[in-house]
Amino acid sequence: GESVGLHLPTLSVQEGDNSIINCAYSNSASDYFIWYKQESGKGPQFIIDIRSNMDKRQGQRVTVLLNKTVKHLSLQIAATQPGDSAVYFCADSFYGKLTFGQGTILTVHP
Amino acid sequence: DAGVTQSPTHLIKTRGQHVTLRCSPISGHKSVSWYQQVLGQGPQFIFQYYEKEERGRGNFPDRFSARQFPNYSSELNVNALLLGDSALYLCASSHTSGSYNEQFFGPGTRLTVL
Numbered sequence: 152g153e154s155v156g157l158h159l160p161t162l163s164v165q166e167g168d169n170s171i172i173n174c175a176y177s178n179s180a181s182d183y184f185i186w187y188k189q190e191s192g193k194g195p196q197f198i199i200d201i202r203s204n205m206d207k208r209q210g211q212r213v214t215v216l217l218n219k220t221v222k223h224l225s226l227q228i229a230a231t232q233p234g235d236s237a238v239y240f241c242a243d244s245f246y247g248k249l250t251f252g253q254g255t256i257l258t259v260h261p
Numbered sequence: 262d263a264g265v266t267q268s269p270t271h272l273i274k275t276r277g278q279h280v281t282l283r284c285s286p287i288s289g290h291k292s293v294s295w296y297q298q299v300l301g302q303g304p305q306f307i308f309q310y311y312e313k314e315e316r317g318r319g320n321f322p323d324r325f326s327a328r329q330f331p332n333y334s335s336e337l338n339v340n341a342l343l344l345g346d347s348a349l350y351l352c353a354s355s356h357t358s359g360s361y362n363e364q365f366f367g368p369g370t371r372l373t374v375l
Contacts, residue, residue: 159301183360194265194351194366195304202361240303244360247292248317249353251303 159238161256170228170259174241174252179222181243181250186215186226188237189254195240198226224252233259263287265354265367273373274342282337282370286354292316293335294364295327296351304351310335311358339372347374 164170176184182203187195201208201215201224208215214227224241236259242249266285274280286293292311296304306319310329329335333354339346349369355362 181360185363187366192368194353194368197363197365200363242303246317247294247309247355247358247360247362247364248306248319249294249296249304249364250306254303 159254159256163258164231166233166259166261168231170231172226172239172255174224176222176243178243178245181245183244184224185242187240190237231259233261235259265352265365267352267367267370271371275375276342278342279340282350284335284352286333287365290354290356291333292355292358293329294353295337298349298351316358342374344374347372
């Protein structure tokens with residue numbers, strides 16, 4: 152896995168705004184990508200996934216975009232709610248081994 | 262249905278000691294993976310087991326070992342604990358090994374080494 156610093160990027164938004172969280176991965180052989188949400192004191196919770204043969208996938212209020220050319224993932228959250236406040240991690244999978252990217256702290260203000 | 266369970270929830274050890282962490286996967290899941298999450302960082306892969314066999318190992322020293330039992334539960338063992346082993350240890354289960362398998366995480370075991 153990558154070595155990341157102790158200071159996670161932060162994103163602060165107002166309730167109802169759309170949020171975009173970005174992530175870079177390094178393994179060009181990875182074929183499956185996942186976004187996780189982690190709340191304080193809990194394990195990561197699956198949000199949405201995408202396979203490498205796709206460039207966009209939509210879920211309920213969330214959309215993941217994959218750009219394999221530049222090895223970049225983004226997570227879009229529509230109409231962000233206070234309950235969305237958490238740390239968000241992207242992960243890429245290679246034969247089931249997940250490599251997590253640097254997390255982003257999302258804070259949603261009412 | 263119960264999710265992934267881990268025990269204990271918290272543990273305090275001193276340097277040089279040994280620790281065993283336990284994980285029970287979701288019913289029907291045959292693969293278990295272990296991750297270490299140091300404060301302020303993303304989880305780092307330690308091991309993956311499938312059908313009681315090691316299927317992958319991350320960049321961790323030999324002090325770290327694991328095994329999977331016939332009921333698919335798993336143990337992570339860490340010998341000769343160092344201060345730097347203080348972390349949240351996460352277990353994740355999935356139906357099989359391989360890429361296209363959603364991994365479900367447990368709540369973790371918080372290990373503090375003094």
